Structures are given as structure tokens and as C-alpha cells.
Amino acid sequence: MARVIAVANQKGGVGKTTTAVNLSASFAAAEQPTLLIDIDPQANASNGLGIKTRDLEKTVYEVLVGTMSVHEAVVPTDMPHLDVLPSHINLVGAEIEIVDVKNRERLLAERINAIRSKYKFVIIDCPPSLGLLTLNALTAADSILVPVQCEYYALEGLGQLLNTISIVRKHLNPRLEIEGVLLTMYDNRLRLSNQVVQEVTRHLGEKVCKTIIGRNVRLAEAPSHGKPVILYDALSIGAKHYLDLAQEILDREKLRLSGANGTMIEAATTVQAATAAVSAVASAMQEPTVKG
């Protein structure tokens, strides 16, 4: 059964799509059958993998509104082991169309049940909001991976996101875990980047992914060539960081499958602890030790 990971943060431009695309490609490179679901109407993940979404008639939109099965809408990519369920700008309308549908937060979860046995990983790229599309992703997911950009307002809104996770766990999806907080666009020349890493790690501890994604121009260039970075420049530092992240998650997955229990208990307490930690980091970052 696939592990379903939603890449979410309602803050815009923090590296969700870059992470969803390149983590998926890295899993595929490790020969793990992977499906990337693009549930963002901007369709950046689909376009970043070279799919021309404008004229597509089989997308996540049709799947959500129920006129098509996931099987019909999934498309292969240039990479073996990597498929995509593409998005379309029409998806903007889906949020409104499904507002009155019964169990509207569970649509994606129900639809993807049919393909869970086909993949090892299903990665969902969420839009920058906490609306119905993100709620569908969190309800379908086993875990949430939260990219956080290494910048001054890094943790802005994270408290609200953790609150949403807690509500989803209570009412929609009790098994939702926090896969990790992923620090992105790290620049070791910047004191601020280093301070964000230090503070976030000090307070959020184990919930922070060991892999930190550096700022790398190849990661920014690859989507305009319609490729994940591993196909665009396999030797780049960006490609290495996402391969490291995939390995870190694979290692954790192995541990979990080997029967390390207690995960659910830990997940239950995590949200509260993380919310407190986020406030602590936020106030530490306000202190006047930060210069330049």
C-alpha cells in the first residue's frame, strides 16, 4: 500500500511544488513506483514535468467531481516509475462545485483508494491555501510534509497550519502524521538562513527533516525545461539534496514497517508540542540579535 504524503503550507512560494516534483522523481529514481497528484489549480507541478495542461481533458478536476476514475486520468512521465495525476486551471471551480457535496473533504481519499496498491508513494502538491483542496489532500494523506523557507518570516502562519492539522485529525483523518518540517532555500552565506535553521531545529527537534534543501539555481531552472532536476542536471547540489530527502523518508518508512510502534501516540502529541515550539521560535526570531 502506498504511503500518501501531502506537501502543504498555505504560505506561497516556500518550495512546495519544487519539493513535490523532485521528491517524487527521487523516489522514482530509487525504483519506487510513485504517483504525483497535482491538486493546485496553478498546475505548476504538472507543467514542471513537461505536461501541457491547457488542453488536457483528463485531470484531477474530473476525478474530484466524479466524471472520471483516477486510472483514466493518470499519465506516465519521461521517468520510469513516475506517473502524474495532472491539474488544470478548472480546478478553481471545483472548490465551489463540491461545496454542497456530501463528504466533500473525503472525495480525494475515496477516489485514490483504487490505486493505493499500485504505488509505493503518492505525493500530493497542495495549493497555497487551507481551502477545500488542501483539506481533501490532508484527509487522503498518511502524513504531511511542510516546506518552510529559510527566511525571516519562515514560520508565519505555521501555527494556523498546525491548528488545521489538529482539526483534520479530530474530524476527518485521525491517522494523519507530521512527516516533517523541511527547511528549503537555505543559503549558508546568510546569517539569517543559519539562524532560522538553528532556531527551528532547537525548538521543533525531531520533527525537522535532517535533510536541508539548499538554494540552487538548477532547481529553479529545471521546471522551464519540463523536467525534474535529476533529469535536468543530475550532478547538481539540488538533485543531491532531494535524493537525500527521499533516502531519509525511505529509511524512516523501513523503520515504521519493521514494527517500530508508538508512532500514533507520538503523532497525537506532536501538534500541541509543535504549536508551542512555533511560538517559541517566532518570538526568538523577533529578538534584536538578528542583524543584517
Ligand SMILES: Nc1ncnc2c1ncn2[C@@H]1O[C@H](COP(=O)(O)OP(=O)(O)OP(=O)(O)O)[C@@H](O)[C@H]1O
Ligand atoms: N531550493 C531552491 N533553490 C532555488 N530556487 C528555488 C528552490 N526551491 C524553490 N525555488 C524557486 O522558488 C519559487 C517558489 O518555489 P515553488 O513554486 O516550489 O513554491 P510553492 O510553495 O509551490 O509556491 P506556491 O505557493 O505558489 O504553490 C520557484 O520559482 C522555484 O523555482
Ligand SMILES: [Mg+2]
Ligand atoms: Mg506550488
